[in-house]
Amino acid sequence: MGYELWGTNYETGTMRPGLHLFANFGGSIMIALDLFGELQLVGSLASTKPLIVISGPSGSGKSTLLKRLVQEHPGVFGYSTSHTTRSPRPGEEDGREYHFVTRSEFQNLCDRGTFLEWAEFSKNLYGTSINSVRKIVEAGQMCIMDIDLQGVHSVKNAAKDLCPRFIFIKPPSFEELRARLQARSTETDESLAIRLKTAESEMRYADENPGFHDFVVVNDNLEQAYKNLKVAIFGKAD
Numbered sequence: 001m002g003y004e005l006w007g008t009n010y011e012t013g014t015m016r017p018g019l020h021l022f023a024n025f026g027g028s029i030m031i032a033l034d035l036f037g038e039l040q041l042v043g044s045l046a047s048t049k050p051l052i053v054i055s056g057p058s059g060s061g062k063s064t065l066l067k068r069l070v071q072e073h074p075g076v077f078g079y080s081t082s083h084t085t086r087s088p089r090p091g092e093e094d095g096r097e098y099h100f101v102t103r104s105e106f107q108n109l110c111d112r113g114t115f116l117e118w119a120e121f122s123k124n125l126y127g128t129s130i131n132s133v134r135k136i137v138e139a140g141q142m143c144i145m146d147i148d149l150q151g152v153h154s155v156k157n158a159a160k161d162l163c164p165r166f167i168f169i170k171p172p173s174f175e176e177l178r179a180r181l182q183a184r185s186t187e188t189d190e191s192l193a194i195r196l197k198t199a200e201s202e203m204r205y206a207d208e209n210p211g212f213h214d215f216v217v218v219n220d221n222l223e224q225a226y227k228n229l230k231v232a233i234f235g236k237a238d
């Protein structure tokens, strides 16, 4: 079903010949050509692809699974460009890796409801703007967000029109999670303890709130977990 977007009224049939753009209620934009009083659909600028929201404890395997997914599906997924208050590193460009902003600019954007979700890490603020996600979805790509539980709550409240699909990556057990994080050798004793404490409460929240996530992918065997992730995203494993 279409509704008027620019200059013409499809419902009442008062269309002028020309190129027309319609938005449907699912969020896609269709291009229709009307030269002789007949409407013909000639293309779609964007289809309704779900916003993929991945969450899970640190060390559950989100990066491992997503890296493979993106590598094996070139062009299918788009990354949103986040805002951050951290300083650009050598080689980073404003608007490419991040939108670099000051703390007060970030606060202003936050107050204006610009962000779908935001968080503070190591004294720097990071946020995903609604527009950056919308751009990807409207270009016909799937946008993937890898965020923490607090971010998932924000997206649930703010992004219903982006058809978010919430996927929780769960480790097979807490002990295995600890072992994987230790083997990754990226953490100090202190940061490991913080990650494990947060992991415990995230896993408990998922257990106590069945249905909060649309899909729970247990990352025990990596191959099986990858297949299940593809089913959660595409509806099939191949």
Ligand SMILES: Nc1ncnc2c1ncn2[C@@H]1O[C@H](COP(=O)(O)OP(=O)(O)OP(=O)(O)O)[C@@H](O)[C@H]1O
Pocket (backbone or CB within 6 Å): 056, 057, 058, 059, 060, 061, 062, 063, 064, 065, 180, 181, 183, 184, 219, 220, 221, 222, 223, 225
């Ligand atoms: N199924 C698996 N079996 C064994 N090891 C795994 C499996 N999946 C991931 N790993 C390993 O576990 C470690 C943690 O995985 P990864 O870095 O992908 O987690 P993450 O959820 O992205 O963590 P973070 O949130 O801290 O970035 C990595 O060293 C990875 O190689």
